[in-house]
Amino acid sequence: MEQIKQYIEQHRDRFLDELFELLRFPSVSADPKYKDSVLKTADFVAGKLKQAGADNVEVCPTAGYPIVYGEKIIDATLPTVLVYGHYDVQPPDPLELWKTPPFEPTFRDGKIYARGACDDKGQFYMHVKAFELMMETNTLPCNIKFMIEGEEEVGSNNLGIFVKANKEKLKADVVLISDTSMISMENPSLETGLRGLSYLEVEVVGPNRDLHSGVYGGAVANPITILTKMIASLHDENNHITIPGFYDKVLVLSDEEKKALNAAPYNEAEYKTDLDVEELWGEKGYSTFERIGTRPTLEVNGIWGGYIGEGAKTVLPSKANAKISMRLVPNQTSAEITKIFTDHFEKIAPKSVKVKVTPHHGGEPVVTPTDSIAYKAAQQAITESFGKAPIPTRGGGSIPIVALFEAELGIKTVLMGFGLDSDALHSPNEKYDIFNYYKGIETLPLFHKYYAELSK
């Protein structure tokens, strides 16, 4: 541990400078106008892996953005850890809400502010520096492989193809990912589950053209009104989803699991104050942690229709649209839920409109068993580094490729994230605490150490 801290002290500033360099690339995968930047980011990451000591570093082409690969095989008989991360980031909009520009990383109040600071550049880069540290101090205890992709924010469509075509190359014993958060630095935690995802776009079409709402209002169905009625019907008065069959496969937590989950620190007053809401909202009969970690949900991520510019326009629009996503829990599956939703939405549409449902990318829910070697190694690493055992938590977000890795490579994933809920992922003013960045670099070598030891 001392050797680790010393190395970090000596290279502190460079570690930060390199991260800032990485953050300056506007590697927005969702928007084609950033294409050049995304490609340059891949090259940058490959260069840094090489400098850290990796062999066989490649920028592997795909039908979309490339996947950066690198490895260090020290002994074929030792276990292999496969580190996954992503170098692409969310779109920065709405730009006007950022205090400092999203691609000009700024240090403020002990935090690094930039799009991608936490999700995922700050987090995956800790692994590159932890790797460099172990190489330079000659303490790498197992084999390590890196797979850093560029399309996580747009559904990782080409990752599955890459994984399936490179099973030998990617052969490993466990996947290690830092793309989640802890309760706090005082209360370190380990995510033992992630929700799945089903994402769809719906379109409701009424009349074949925009109409004058005076001339036609009251005689013709307004697709906005119909869409609101349909969406409103998806939750009952207990905020329970009304789609038939939706909850059929949901695993209910045992009383013991519930107790462990709710034992994590939670201050409802602070939670509400942080969001500036008077009252929370959720499925009746479940605590906040249960709602986020163990219950499936349905959110409208976007809605639009009619005239949305300045001033008034009395139009009865031809159509209305919404983007809807559902978070899933074991044992729901993305394909099944997508179908259930589609069938239901088409069924509840009145005859006065036509409805179209278009599915986007999805992902399966996952749970990591707490009695596995990998989980125990992570647990020991955190206990030593933080001086406190991590609390097991169930995450609300989705990392679809975790289920992919299990299906294609037959291996589990350990989620050792060092982010915080306040990091504002996907929002303006995303940040990553400096303390967390260095703490991660300090803790990750301990994971490899204990993983190798427990694997003997």
Place this chain on the structure above:
Amino acid sequence: MEQIKQYIEQHRDRFLDELFELLRFPSVSADPKYKDSVLKTADFVAGKLKQAGADNVEVCPTAGYPIVYGEKIIDATLPTVLVYGHYDVQPPDPLELWKTPPFEPTFRDGKIYARGACDDKGQFYMHVKAFELMMETNTLPCNIKFMIEGEEEVGSNNLGIFVKANKEKLKADVVLISDTSMISMENPSLETGLRGLSYLEVEVVGPNRDLHSGVYGGAVANPITILTKMIASLHDENNHITIPGFYDKVLVLSDEEKKALNAAPYNEAEYKTDLDVEELWGEKGYSTFERIGTRPTLEVNGIWGGYIGEGAKTVLPSKANAKISMRLVPNQTSAEITKIFTDHFEKIAPKSVKVKVTPHHGGEPVVTPTDSIAYKAAQQAITESFGKAPIPTRGGGSIPIVALFEAELGIKTVLMGFGLDSDALHSPNEKYDIFNYYKGIETLPLFHKYYAELSK
């Protein structure tokens, strides 16, 4: 009648050329970037009034766009007709849906396609040509005044101020407006009523920032979901508006009035085919004409919230907005309904969100008595010109200034419109039929003739 037809024949082409010139000005009052064009349009209209023979032609300044005035007083003992129209037009968007550019008037299949072709340039300009005709043939039988404003599409805010400040100047016996439609050229009609308008913008705010829908979804109210629930609750299963007190002041039609209203030709199959809808929608227990002409309605003109760009973004947005308007019938009043809506919307908002309601411009409903001299004059003019008596109809749209004229000038309005429902007002590919344009120029002098005669 012969003399009228002959004059129109002789000046046919010029009448059309002048209208095309008028249509080329992009006089969009809602968008400040068109300011110069709006002002130039006012000058153009003033010039044409002067050329037609009007006296005291003025481009009268207001706090917004100017009002064009002109008059011909032939004898103080004769009645005076005040012609109202508006030279401003609706915004042209969405541009990509126009077959030919909105401000390049194009003649196609017997129709003039342009923004403003019908609403209101084609229609008010018929009055300028009818006036020229009467002047040139020395057949003007009464005094005439013109008041053509430039802000009708944005609420006519400065018209009221102008009217109140110029009551002497605007003194007249009746207001004549062409800004409505007929059933068809085979079934001419006269609008005897217009609905009122109440227009508001609502905003629902949940958390103080956009959130990651995985990290928070299920635990925090999504303002889009809440907004859809609130909007959905505004109509019950019979499409009756649920706002308490909403219908209190509504005058119910007598059986006789209902019978007359529903006697107008109506082909439901064609109505549906024209809009390409399988089923109509409306308040249970009322026919299409009753729903449009005699019942108040609530429409959502626009809705937006969250991520509405390309692809998927898993955001739980901070807020959601909608533009909502209600059409009113006698004896509802715009101020009262605006207050009733605001109070109700604020009341049904759950504690997990904050709601803001912002009113826009409104207008009162009006009815023109069919036993008045003005109505009879219009009726006779149409009977002579079309060879058939006009069917009395109740219009769905609003012309708020009609109630203003009654309140401030103490006079009624006759609505002699020559448009058609298919004109696509407020939509892409707005048009005005050439036949209707010339028919209007032919019919309007007859109105003045009979109005003067019946007034003796």
